[in-house]
Amino acid sequence: MNQTIDQAADAASEQIKGKGERTRDRILEIAENSVLNKGFGATSIEELICEAGITKSGFFYHFKDKNELARALLLRHIEQDEKILDQVFLRGQELVDDPLQQFLIGLKILAELVEDLPQGHPGCLIAVYCYQERLFDNEVRLLNRQAVLGWRTRFRAILDRIVDVYPPNEPVDLDELADMVSTVVEGGIVMSKALGRPHMLANQIMLLRSFVKLLFTRQPV
C-alpha cells in the first residue's frame, strides 16, 4: 500500500515515455506527497507547479482541473498498491504450500514492509477521499469502491483456500474477514498518524495475524 518498490522498472520506462508524460508523472509524484502530508485542499496548484518547475498554464495543459488531478492520483495510487500487494502475497506462495502459512507469511511481510518505511506510511488516498475535502465526482467515488472491493476479492480468495483445509474456530463471514485486512490497515494508518507512532500500523497488522492464527489453528488444551 505504498510506492518505493520497482524504481528500476520506472527508470527504464522513463526512457520510452514522451516528455509530456514524464512531466505529468512528475506532477503526480509531487502532488501525491503533498496530498498525503497536507491533504488535498491544502495542496495548492501554485505550490505544485513551483516544485515541478512549470507554469500554471503547463499544469492546466495536463489536467483540466483539480478534480482531474485527484482522479489521476487515485488511479496511480491504486495501481501501485495492487502491485505491492501482489508481490507481498505471492512471496508467501513461493515459500510454502499451506494456504494458511502463505497468508500468515504475507501478513508478516506486509507488516515488515510498512515498518521499514522511515517516516511511517504516507497514508492511503482512498481514506483521504473518504474524508473528502471537496465533493468528488461519481467517478472518483466509484474508483474508490472498486479498489476496496478488489482488496476484498484478493483476500477472500486466500481465505477460501484456507477454510478448505482449516475449519474456523468461530463462525465468521469470509468477506467480512477479508475486509478486516483493509480495515486494520486503514485504521492502523489513522492511528499511526494520530499518535505520531509509525510502527503502530505494523503492530496492528501483526495483531490481525494473531487473530487469523487463532481462528484457523486448533488450540492446545
Next chain:
Amino acid sequence: MNQTIDQAADAASEQIKGKGERTRDRILEIAENSVLNKGFGATSIEELICEAGITKSGFFYHFKDKNELARALLLRHIEQDEKILDQVFLRGQELVDDPLQQFLIGLKILAELVEDLPQGHPGCLIAVYCYQERLFDNEVRLLNRQAVLGWRTRFRAILDRIVDVYPPNEPVDLDELADMVSTVVEGGIVMSKALGRPHMLANQIMLLRSFVKLLFTRQPV
C-alpha cells in the same frame, strides 16, 4: 463514537446557557455535520452562517478564525465520544460480573449502536484531522493524540481485568490490543464510507469481538 444520545440533558442545559453560547453551539452543530459530510476545507464559513442565520461578523465574534472552529469542533467531538463510550461499557458492567463478558457485551452494544445509525456513522473528526486538509496547529494535533491515548487507557483497563482471569491464547501486547478497538472503529468507518455500506462498521466490530473471544476463551479440541 458519535452523538445523538442525551438530547434531554442538552435541552435542559439549553435553558441555563447564555444566548451567546447557544449560538456558538448551533454553529458547531451545523459545522460538525458539514465537516463530516464534505470535509473541513469544503465547509465554507458563508454556508455555516447562512444556515445558522447570522452574519460573517457574528461568526468571527465567536471564533477568531477557522482554526479555532476546528479546535472547538474537536473538543466537542471528543467529549461526546467519551460520554457514549462510558455509557456503552458501563452497561456491560451492570449486566454481568465477569470482565471478559463485560467487554464482549460492550462491543456488542457498540456494534448495535453504530448499526442503528440510519445513514451510517457520520465519521470521526480525529481521522478527518489526521488526513488534514490544512495544517492544524500543535494544539489540535495534541488534542488528537490525547483522545487516542484516552481510548487506549480505557480499553487497557478492561483488558487488564480480563487477563487476571483469562490467560490469552496468543502472546499479545495489551496496549496494542487496546488500540485495536480504535483501529477497527477508525478503519471500519473508512471502509463503510468507501463502500457506501454503513453496516460494515458494525460487522468489523463484531469480528473484533470474535477475536477477543478466541483470544481469551479456551477452545474445545
Next chain:
DNA sequence: ACTTTACCCTACCGGCGGTACAGTTTTCCG
C-alpha cells in the same frame, strides 16, 4: 517542412478566509 505536442506569458474573474471598525440590539445584573 509542417503539424502536433508541450509548454510559457499575461491578464483577468469570482469565491473564500480574514480584517477593520463603527454602529446597533439584546441580555443580564445590580
Next chain:
DNA sequence: CGGAAAACTGTACCGCCGGTAGGGTAAAGT
C-alpha cells in the same frame, strides 16, 4: 429601571487560490 457588557449587524476591503481566455513559442515527431 438603567446602564454596562454581550452579542451581534453592516460595510468595505485585502490577498490567495482555483480557474478561464487567448495568444505566443520551442521542440519533437513524421
